[in-house]
Amino acid sequence: MAKVIPFKAIRPAKGLEDKIAALPYDVYSREEAKEEVKDKPLSFLNIDRAETQFDDTVSTYAQEVYKKAHDLLWDMVEKGQFKQDEKDCYYIYELIMDKRSQVGIVACSSIDDYENGVIKKHENTRAEKEKDRINHVDICGAQTGPIFLAYRSDDAINNIIAKTMQSPAEYDFTADDGITHRVWVISNEGDIADLKEAFSNINDIYIADGHHRAASAVKVGLKRRQENPGYTGDEEFNFFLSVLFPDEQLKILDYNRVVKDLNGMSEEEFLSKVGDVFEIKPAKNASPDKKAHFGMYLSGKWYDLAVRKEDITDDPVEGLDVSYLQNLLLGPVLGIKDPKTDERIDFVGGLRGTKELERRCGLDARVAFAMYPTSIGELFAVADAGLLMPPKSTWFEPKLRSGLFIHKI
Numbered sequence: 001m002a003k004v005i006p007f008k009a010i011r012p013a014k015g016l017e018d019k020i021a022a023l024p025y026d027v028y029s030r031e032e033a034k035e036e037v038k039d040k041p042l043s044f045l046n047i048d049r050a051e052t053q054f055d056d057t058v059s060t061y062a063q064e065v066y067k068k069a070h071d072l073l074w075d076m077v078e079k080g081q082f083k084q085d086e087k088d089c090y091y092i093y094e095l096i097m098d099k100r101s102q103v104g105i106v107a108c109s110s111i112d113d114y115e116n117g118v119i120k121k122h123e124n125t126r127a128e129k130e131k132d133r134i135n136h137v138d139i140c141g142a143q144t145g146p147i148f149l150a151y152r153s154d155d156a157i158n159n160i161i162a163k164t165m166q167s168p169a170e171y172d173f174t175a176d177d178g179i180t181h182r183v184w185v186i187s188n189e190g191d192i193a194d195l196k197e198a199f200s201n202i203n204d205i206y207i208a209d210g211h212h213r214a215a216s217a218v219k220v221g222l223k224r225r226q227e228n229p230g231y232t233g234d235e236e237f238n239f240f241l242s243v244l245f246p247d248e249q250l251k252i253l254d255y256n257r258v259v260k261d262l263n264g265m266s267e268e269e270f271l272s273k274v275g276d277v278f279e280i281k282p283a284k285n286a287s288p289d290k291k292a293h294f295g296m297y298l299s300g301k302w303y304d305l306a307v308r309k310e311d312i313t314d315d316p317v318e319g320l321d322v323s324y325l326q327n328l329l330l331g332p333v334l335g336i337k338d339p340k341t342d343e344r345i346d347f348v349g350g351l352r353g354t355k356e357l358e359r360r361c362g363l364d365a366r367v368a369f370a371m372y373p374t375s376i377g378e379l380f381a382v383a384d385a386g387l388l389m390p391p392k393s394t395w396f397e398p399k400l401r402s403g404l405f406i407h408k409i
Helices: 030-036 063-078 111-116 127-140 155-164 189-200 211-227 267-277 321-330 350-361 376-384
Strands: 010-012 082-084 090-097 100-110 147-151 171-174 180-186 205-209 239-246 255-259 278-282 293-298 301-307 345-349 367-370
Touching (some): 063 082, 063 127, 090 189, 100 111, 100 189, 111 211, 111 239, 127 211, 147 211, 147 376, 155 180, 155 189, 180 189, 205 211, 205 376, 211 239, 255 321, 255 350, 267 278, 267 321, 293 350, 301 321, 345 350, 350 367
Parallel strands (some): 147 239
Antiparallel strands (some): 010 082, 090 100, 090 180, 100 239, 147 205, 171 180, 255 345, 255 367, 278 301, 293 301, 293 367
């Protein structure tokens, strides 16, 4: 049973939402973040990446950076640029990309559900990346980046969402990247009670994106429990900011690969070895149109690679397309044993298209692989089995904006 509760969101004053909302902190390098916040004093990226307020001699992870984030956040609250709702509410958050709508519920999820496995993970986290967000959440006294969660679609939740969306949206704007964002407030006591009950009947919730943010928020909550031994479990630090989407609305994009060399082989030798592993033929389309197929770009030509029937497996991890490519070709043929650390491989999000793979092969790569996207069902199967996905298995779009909802802890 999941505990997903309403909360008093701190959110932009009406009319400032498009100026405040920002892409997540981790899509930018430091230089990119500095460039992005130029002439954008209200952008939430100033708070999410407060090192942009200092010169480069100050470490991204310096204590004064997190203190600056705290001061910027609460200064905006003091000035009325952010306002906090007076009662606990749920919120509806719709994102529209390429005419496709994705609608989720903004709420607070339980750190106990994360700890006991009701909220399921499919990725490992890295301690150094966790530490950054632990400091940010703890020192700001607020969770500022929502965790992207998924659940199996539920009629009761869908009905409340559909009814609420018949009213005008609280926020409705289109960002510079063309993504439309709309927000509704669910404040009706009956709807709030029905939503809370509906979520309590859901046994499995999945982290789609934001594993590091989730782990960090949970660890701050556990830290505050230690600091407050008389806690009741109802305090805000026992919950973390999340947006929960039904599985039927989620779309995972392909996460493609480029490799810088052919591991010392000639092109003829490489193609011969690929042919030993896959069924290979000239491709009609750059992107594969079904599972267990890959598009391979080499010397200006696209090839279709198909996994042989004897190599197909029902194992939830080994049967992922990213695993087939790694285990059959990238590792044994190209010598890439650990794609997380090997500098010969790079990853290209599917939003950039196969033209980007062709461009990279003309710039700094020798061969590229276009992937068939991992499905949300495959993600659920891996998490249900208590297993982990290989690196760079999923690419979610559109990205949730930071700054539209803040949870004070």
